[in-house]
Amino acid sequence: MKKKHMKRIVSLLALGAVTLGSLALPLRAEASDGSSYVYDGYTYDFYGNAKESPAMFRLERTISAENMNGIALSGVDDVCTSEDGRIFTIDTTESRMNVFDGDGQLLISTRLVRTVDGTIALDETGNQIMLNAPEGVFIHEKQKEIYVADTGNHRIVVLDLETYGLLRIINAPEEQIGVTQFNPSKIAVDLADRIYVVVQSSYEGIIELTRDGEFSGYYGVNTPIVSLTDHFWKSLASDEQKAQMAKVYAPAFNNITLDGEGFVMAVTYDSAASDMVFRLNSKGENVLREEGNTPVIGDVWSMGTSDIGSQFVDIAVTDYGTYALLDRTKGRIFLYNFDGELLNAFGSLGNLKGEFKNPTSIAWLGDKLVISDKTLRCAYILMPTAFGSAVLRGNENYYFGDWDEALVYFEQALALNANYEAAYSGIGKNYLMKEDYETAMYYFKMGNNRTFYSKAYNGYRGEWLEAHFPLIMILFLVLAAAVVGSEIRYHKQSKIKAKAAMKLRNSRKGRATEE
Amino acid sequence: MKAIVKEKLYYLKRAVFHPFDAFYEIRFRGKGSVVLALVILALFGILQCVSYQYTGFIINTNELASMNSISIFLTWVLGFVLFIVSNWSVTTLLNGKGNLSDILKVTSYSLVPFTCALIFQIFVSNFIILEEAMIVYVITGIGIVWSLFMLLAGLCVIHEYGFGMNLAAILLTFVAAAIIMFLGILFFTLIEQMVLFCISVGQEFIRRL
Numbered sequence: 189m190k191k192k193h194m195k196r197i198v199s200l201l202a203l204g205a206v207t208l209g210s211l212a213l214p215l216r217a218e219a220s221d222g223s224s225y226v227y228d229g230y231t232y233d234f235y236g237n238a239k240e241s242p243a244m245f246r247l248e249r250t251i252s253a254e255n256m257n258g259i260a261l262s263g264v265d266d267v268c269t270s271e272d273g274r275i276f277t278i279d280t281t282e283s284r285m286n287v288f289d290g291d292g293q294l295l296i297s298t299r300l301v302r303t304v305d306g307t308i309a310l311d312e313t314g315n316q317i318m319l320n321a322p323e324g325v326f327i328h329e330k331q332k333e334i335y336v337a338d339t340g341n342h343r344i345v346v347l348d349l350e351t352y353g354l355l356r357i358i359n360a361p362e363e364q365i366g367v368t369q370f371n372p373s374k375i376a377v378d379l380a381d382r383i384y385v386v387v388q389s390s391y392e393g394i395i396e397l398t399r400d401g402e403f404s405g406y407y408g409v410n411t412p413i414v415s416l417t418d419h420f421w422k423s424l425a426s427d428e429q430k431a432q433m434a435k436v437y438a439p440a441f442n443n444i445t446l447d448g449e450g451f452v453m454a455v456t457y458d459s460a461a462s463d464m465v466f467r468l469n470s471k472g473e474n475v476l477r478e479e480g481n482t483p484v485i486g487d488v489w490s491m492g493t494s495d496i497g498s499q500f501v502d503i504a505v506t507d508y509g510t511y512a513l514l515d516r517t518k519g520r521i522f523l524y525n526f527d528g529e530l531l532n533a534f535g536s537l538g539n540l541k542g543e544f545k546n547p548t549s550i551a552w553l554g555d556k557l558v559i560s561d562k563t564l565r566c567a568y569i570l571m572p573t574a575f576g577s578a579v580l581r582g583n584e585n586y587y588f589g590d591w592d593e594a595l596v597y598f599e600q601a602l603a604l605n606a607n608y609e610a611a612y613s614g615i616g617k618n619y620l621m622k623e624d625y626e627t628a629m630y631y632f633k634m635g636n637n638r639t640f641y642s643k644a645y646n647g648y649r650g651e652w653l654e655a656h657f658p659l660i661m662i663l664f665l666v667l668a669a670a671v672v673g674s675e676i677r678y679h680k681q682s683k684i685k686a687k688a689a690m691k692l693r694n695s696r697k698g699r700a701t702e703e
Numbered sequence: 704m705k706a707i708v709k710e711k712l713y714y715l716k717r718a719v720f721h722p723f724d725a726f727y728e729i730r731f732r733g734k735g736s737v738v739l740a741l742v743i744l745a746l747f748g749i750l751q752c753v754s755y756q757y758t759g760f761i762i763n764t765n766e767l768a769s770m771n772s773i774s775i776f777l778t779w780v781l782g783f784v785l786f787i788v789s790n791w792s793v794t795t796l797l798n799g800k801g802n803l804s805d806i807l808k809v810t811s812y813s814l815v816p817f818t819c820a821l822i823f824q825i826f827v828s829n830f831i832i833l834e835e836a837m838i839v840y841v842i843t844g845i846g847i848v849w850s851l852f853m854l855l856a857g858l859c860v861i862h863e864y865g866f867g868m869n870l871a872a873i874l875l876t877f878v879a880a881a882i883i884m885f886l887g888i889l890f891f892t893l894i895e896q897m898v899l900f901c902i903s904v905g906q907e908f909i910r911r912l
Binding site: 641642 | 764830832833834
C-alpha cells in the first residue's frame with residue numbers, strides 16, 4: 189500500500205519535472221536559505237506504532253560563525269539561556285563562552301575572564317584567568333550568576349550575569365572523597381544554591397557542592413543492567429577469574445539540568461544503564477513519571493542489531509515540566525510532558541540546514557528551542573508552529589490547573605492532528621477534573637489511556653449506582669427475601685421430615701418392644 | 704434422542720466436577736460424545752474471538768484495528784487439534800489405551816472450565832476499574848488450572864497411565880507437535896517450490912512456442 193503510494197509520488201514527481209522543466213516544485217515550503225525547514229515528527233500510539241504528526245517546530249534562525257564578528261568558532265558544546273532571552277554557548281575547542289541575544293547578535297565572547305570592574309582578573313597565584321576547554325555553562329537566575337565548567341583547569345568559574353565579570357572561582361574541594369577527578373563538565377545549581385557537578389565517566393554519581401564550594405557528597409544513583417549470562421559465568425568463575433573480568437560500574441550521568449520545581453533532571457547515554465532519564469529527589473532516587481503509552485526511552489523500536497537506540501546527550505525542561513531530550517544516535521528531539529507522554533519526536537541527521545551531525549546540547553528559550561551542533565559549528569533556534577504552540581500551551585495550562593484554557597488548546601491540537609493520543613488524553617483529563625465522567629471516558633478511550641479511563645469509569649459507575657440506588661436496593665431485598673424464605677421453607681420441611689422420621693422410628697421401636 | 708442429549712450433557716457436567724469417574728465412564732461405557740466435543744471446541748474458538756474484541760477496555764490491550772477473527776479461531780482450534788493428533792501419535796507408541804476420539808473428548812471436555820472463566824471475564828471486565836482487575840485475572844487463572852487438572856486426569860484415565868508416565872507422554876507430545884509443524888512447513892515449502900517450478904516451465908514453454 190505504502191510502496192504503491194511512494195511509486196505514485198515518484199511518478200508524479202517525474203511528470204512534474206518533465207512538464208515544468210526548470211520550474212521548481214514547491215514540495216515543501218522551504219526558502220532558499222533553508223530557514224523554514226519544517227521538522228515533521230511522529231508520536232507513538234499505545235501499540236507502539238509510529239504515527240505521523242504535523243511539525244511542532246520549524247527552523248527560525250541559525251547562529252553560526254557568521255554571527256561571530258570574525259572571532260573563530262570551532263563548535264558549540266553547550267547551550268544555556270537566561271530568562272531575559274540571552275543565549276550562552278560554550279566552544280570547548282576555542283575555550284570560549286559566546287553570548288548572543290535572541291536575534292543571534294553576538295553580545296560578548298569571553299576567554300580571558302575580567303573582573304566586575306572590567307580589569308583583567310587574576311587568581312591567587314597572580315596568573316590571568318583563562319578558560320581552558322570548558323564544557324558546560326549554567327545560568328543561576330536566583331543569584332544572577334553564570335557558572336562555567338572550566339574543565340581543563342579543573343575548576344568552576346562563577347561570573348556575574350549582567351557584567352560578565354568574575355565573582356568567584358570554585359576549585360577542586362579539598363575534602364572530596366572517592367576516586368572521581370574534579371573535571372566539572374556540566375553544572376546545575378538548585379534553588380537552595382547547591383551546586384551539582386557532572387563529571388563525565390564518573391561512576392560515583394553527581395558531585396554536590398555547597399554554595400561556598402565545599403564538598404557535601406555524591407548525589408544520584410544509577411543502576412547498571414547485569415545480564416543473565418554475565419551472572420551465570422560469574423557464578424562459575426573462581427576468584428582469580430573474577431578479578432580478571434571486566435567490572436560492572438554504575439553508569440555515569442552525562443548531562444544535568446533543573447526543572448521548574450527545583451528537581452535535578454539528568455540523562456545518561458551509557459548503554460548499560462537501566463534508566464536513561466532521571467528526575468532526582470532529595471535522596472537521589474529517580475522519581476520520573478512514566479505514565480505515557482511508551483516508556484521514556486526515545487525510540488521504542490530498534491532496527492536491526494546495529495541500531496543502538498536513542499542516546500540522550502542533553503535535556504531541557506520548561507517551567508511546566510515538559511522536557512526535550514536530545515538524541516545523538518538519530519539526531520532527534522523527543523518531547524515529553526510532565527507525565528512522560530511523548531508529545532512529539534522530530535529531527536534527523538543529515539546535511540540540510542536544520543539537520544544535525546553531532547548534536548550536543550539543547551535549551552528552551554521561552555517557547556523556542558535552541559539546539560547546538562559541534563560538527564556543524566552552529567546553534568539552531570527552533571520556533572513552534574501553530575500545532576506546536578497549541579500542544580505546549582495545552583500542557584502548560586494543564587500543569588498549572590487551568591483546565592478550561594488547556595481544553596481549548598488541546599482541541600486546537602486535535603484539529604491539526606487527529607492521531608494525537610496525548611491530546612485526547614489531555615482533553616479527557618480536563619473533563620475528568622470537571623467530573624464529566626462520560627465525556628472523559630470517551631476521550632480516554634480515544635487516547636488509549638487505561639489508567640485514567642479507569643478513574644473516569646470509577647466516577648461514572650459511582651454516579652450510576654447512586655442514581656439507580658432504589659432499583660438496586662429493591663433487587664437486593666427481593667433476592668435476600670427469596671434466600672431467607674427458601675431457607676425457612678427448607679428448615680420447616682426438614683423439621684417435618686425429622687418429626688416423621690422420629691415417629692416412624694418410635695413406632696418401629698414400639699413394635700419391636702411389643703414383639 | 705432427548706434422553707441421549709441429556710445423558711451426554713450430564714456426563715459433561717460430571718466430568719467437570721468428578722473428572723476421574725466421568726472420564727472412566729466416557730472411556731469404557733461410551734458416555735461421551737464426539738459431536739459434543741467438537742461443539743465445545745468450536746465454541747471455545749469463537750469465544751476466544753469474542754474475548755479479543757469484547758473484553759472490557761481496561762484490561763483489553765489488543766489492537767482491535769488489526770483484529771483477524773479467522774486467524775484467532777484457527778490458531779486456538781488448530782492448536783488443540785495439533786495437541787490431540789500428536790498426543791495420539793505419542794501414546795500409540797507408548798502403550799496408551801486411548802484412541803483418537805477418546806483424546807478428542809477428554810481435551811474438549813477439559814476446556815469447559817476455561818471457557819466458563821472466559822465468559823465470566825468477558826462479561827465482568829466491562830464493569831470493573833483497574834484496581835479490581837485482579838479479581839478477573841484470578842478467576843481466569845482458576846479456570847485455566849481447573850482445565851489443566853481435568854486434562855491431566857482425563858489423559859491418565861483413558862491411557863491407563865500413572866501420573867509420571869502421563870507427564871512424560873505430554874512432554875513428548877510437545878516434541879511430536881514441533882516435529883509435525885516442522886514437517887508441515889517443509890511440505891508446504893516444497894510444494895510451493897514445485898508449483899513455482901511447474902509454472903516457470905509452463906511460461907518458458909509458452910514463450911518458446
